[in-house]
Amino acid sequence: MKVAFIGTGLMGEPMAFRLLKAGYNLFVFNRTKSKTERLKKHQAKVFDLPADAIRETSVIITMLTDFNAISETLFTEKISFKGKTLIQMSTISPKESLLLKNRIEENEGEYIEAPVLGSIPQVEEGQLIVMVGASKDNYNKWKKLLKNFGDGVYHIGEVGSASAMKLALNQLIASLTSVFSMSLGYILSNNVDVNQFMEILRKSSLYAPTFDKKLNGMLKRDFDKANFPLKHMLKDINLIHEEFLEKNVNTEIIERVKNILQQGIDMNLSDKDYSALFNVIYPKQE
Numbered sequence: 001m002k003v004a005f006i007g008t009g010l011m012g013e014p015m016a017f018r019l020l021k022a023g024y025n026l027f028v029f030n031r032t033k034s035k036t037e038r039l040k041k042h043q044a045k046v047f048d049l050p051a052d053a054i055r056e057t058s059v060i061i062t063m064l065t066d067f068n069a070i071s072e073t074l075f076t077e078k079i080s081f082k083g084k085t086l087i088q089m090s091t092i093s094p095k096e097s098l099l100l101k102n103r104i105e106e107n108e109g110e111y112i113e114a115p116v117l118g119s120i121p122q123v124e125e126g127q128l129i130v131m132v133g134a135s136k137d138n139y140n141k142w143k144k145l146l147k148n149f150g151d152g153v154y155h156i157g158e159v160g161s162a163s164a165m166k167l168a169l170n171q172l173i174a175s176l177t178s179v180f181s182m183s184l185g186y187i188l189s190n191n192v193d194v195n196q197f198m199e200i201l202r203k204s205s206l207y208a209p210t211f212d213k214k215l216n217g218m219l220k221r222d223f224d225k226a227n228f229p230l231k232h233m234l235k236d237i238n239l240i241h242e243e244f245l246e247k248n249v250n251t252e253i254i255e256r257v258k259n260i261l262q263q264g265i266d267m268n269l270s271d272k273d274y275s276a277l278f279n280v281i282y283p284k285q286e
């Protein structure tokens with residue numbers, strides 16, 4: 001089966017590899033062509049224009065940064081979506097997802113959203129969680145393809161609902177990492193044993209596994225291996241802020257987290273792992 005894969009960044013490239021390994025015939029486009037080299041060596045067909053990658057396929061997967069990147073890539077040239085399905089897998093807002101749905105349907109195509117939870121290691125292990133917003137028929141039609149990314153493929157509801165689920169979960173990623181950073185900084189400032197702090201935390205109901213995933217990086221202040229860059233966490237928090245405000249969910253905490261991430265950008269941490277927000281919350285002590 002021919003699949004067009006658009007966007008081979010940090011997540012897109014390993015996701016495309018999973019489809020190649022599963023035997024799909026991949027038609028790839030990425031704005032920066034050098035990021036398609038490895039896929040090309042493994043028999044993916046690489047194109048200079050998105051329209052050319054899409055022309056011969058009936059399904060298109062996009063894994064681009066945000067709504068603007070998707071719009072620029074898909075709607076700058078005239079592309080026919082007649083008889084094709086767009087599977088949009090980036091983190092965008094429900095409103096943006098519905099705008100894409102309308103645009104694709106006006107072009108006689110079908111649209112499903114399938115944002116993911118998990119990062120590069122989960123892609124490589126085939127353990128991404130895929131949340132699908134689509135009609136039941138479209139979900140059933142594309143479930144098998146999406147299962148290549150992980151067994152956990154969930155039908156959340158119609159288009160918009162999976163994007164909402166994803167934003168709710170990403171709010172937790174940003175907020176949990178921030179509040180953990182505060183306690184860790186305070187423990188360090190008191191010269192209290194970090195191992196003992198973690199041991200007690202792990203035994204309590206306050207524990208979240210993400211704390212251990214980020215602990216070593218924070219202690220070493222090494223955030224160079226960015227599976228999920230800080231700039232994308234800020235992109236998501238901006239979406240979350242706007243969405244929560246609209247739905248009358250109090251956004252005071254989100255505004256603070258947003259401010260912290262913005263300070264991270266000002267400290268040149270944009271491309272570092274998002275857990276580099278620890279450096280904002282508890283700067284290295286002289």
Ligand SMILES: NC(=O)c1ccc[n+]([C@@H]2O[C@H](COP(=O)([O-])OP(=O)(O)OC[C@H]3O[C@@H](n4cnc5c(N)ncnc54)[C@H](OP(=O)(O)O)[C@@H]3O)[C@@H](O)[C@H]2O)c1
Pocket residue numbers: 006007008009010011012030031032035063064065066068069070072073089090091092116117118119120227228229232236
């Ligand atoms: N990284 C994670 O752990 C993770 C986890 C879950 C969800 N996500 C979501 O998945 C999406 C992709 O994330 P990522 O980490 O793979 O990001 P990334 O490495 O920054 O890749 C972004 C992709 O979008 C393309 N792009 C950006 N702006 C563009 C534009 N104006 N026109 C055309 N192409 C453009 C980039 O092309 P170039 O190569 O030319 O820059 C690249 O292919 C994001 O929505 C992110 O929030 C990420």
